[in-house]
Every structure is written in structure tokens, then in C-alpha cells.
Amino acid sequence: AQSVTQLDSQVPVFEEAPVELRCNYSSSVSVYLFWYVQYPNQGLQLLLKYLSGSTLVKGINGFEAEFNKSQTSFHLRKPSVHISDTAEYFCAVSDHSSYKLIFGSGTRLLVRP
């Protein structure tokens, strides 16, 4: 069975600073990986996804993530954050044989002026 670990429950950062949100996964089969963002009291919106091919994936709002198979990681990065990036970010995994989408516990990104 798959699982996702997001070690950081909250990440505070100053505006215009870079940020990395960590995600590690566990699976015995090949996986698809996703990052979603959730603004307060709303549903989730897809930021980016890794399906296959290039390990560096670019998404919306200037975010990117790198798939590292040997480290089973899919960390999310942004070189310069804005106040509007304050939200909760979820890493998720699904595998090639299941329609289940499993989420991590989320990381709250708090951008300060």
C-alpha cells in the first residue's frame, strides 16, 4: 500500500524568499505523484503532477517539484514566494494499478511580509 509523509506541518518564510516543502512516499510499485494547494475553507487545486519522463516538473504559480526515485521524494519548491502563496499544501500519490489517491498530512506555508 502507498503512503505519503510530509514531515513539516508548518513552514514560515518571508516574502520573496525561496521555499521547499518536503514530501516522501512509500510504494512497492510505480507511482504518480501530485501536489495540491488548499486555500482556507476551499477544496483542493492541482499545482503539478509527475506521471513519467523528466523528473523536474513545473506547475502553476511558479512552483516546481523534482521526482527522486532513489530517495522516494517529491519535494516542492518555489524560488520566491508571495503573500498570496499562504495556504496548505498536500502531496499525494497514486499507483498504476489503483484508482486510489492517497494524501499526506499537509504542510501549512505561512508567508510573512
Added chain:
Amino acid sequence: SQTIHQWPATLVQPVGSPLSLECTVEGTSNPNLYWYRQAAGRGLQLLFYSVGIGQISSEVPQNLSASRPQDRQFILSSKKLLLSDSGFYLCAWSSGTEMNTEAFFGQGTRLTVV
């Protein structure tokens, strides 16, 4: 284009009362449907998913149940709510024909059991 509707947006229910949350999807056929719960300070917990009418898979044993009476309708129910059922419930759908299951979420229902 595809849309997902989830209602109600907020709900306050007494302990022991029944629950029915409804989710409908428009603009697609044979979607995979999901119910997630997000408790305060926790991630998204997959409760149920369905790959077709009448096909329900339960991920977590509890006093909730799900039904899919129509292709694009997914209902979450309980006969008697517990305090621990409070949380933010999210319905989602993904394409039934693709394995790269990007999911699209509704706006959620905030349930408070008092």
C-alpha cells in the same frame, strides 16, 4: 467543461442524528468518485471511493457509509453521528478511463457535530 457540486457548505448536527451529504458531477461520464475527510490539523483521509454505479470501496471502518445511485452522484451517509465525525468533507472525481488520477475537488462541507 466538468463541474462538481457539493452541498451543503456548512452543517451543524446533534450527536445521534442522521447525515446525508450529496455530491454530483457534470460534464463527464463514468467518473471515479471519492469522499475524503479533513479533520483539524490532519491531512485528507480517504473514506470511500467508487469506480462505478453501486461499486463502493471503504477505506476506513466507521459509522459512515457511501452510495452511488447514479453514475455522477455520490452520497455520504450516517445513521447516527458521533462527535468524532466533525470535520471538513470533500468530494472529488477523476477520469474513469485514465490511470493518472488527477482529482478535481468540490468546495467541501464543514460538518460540526454538537
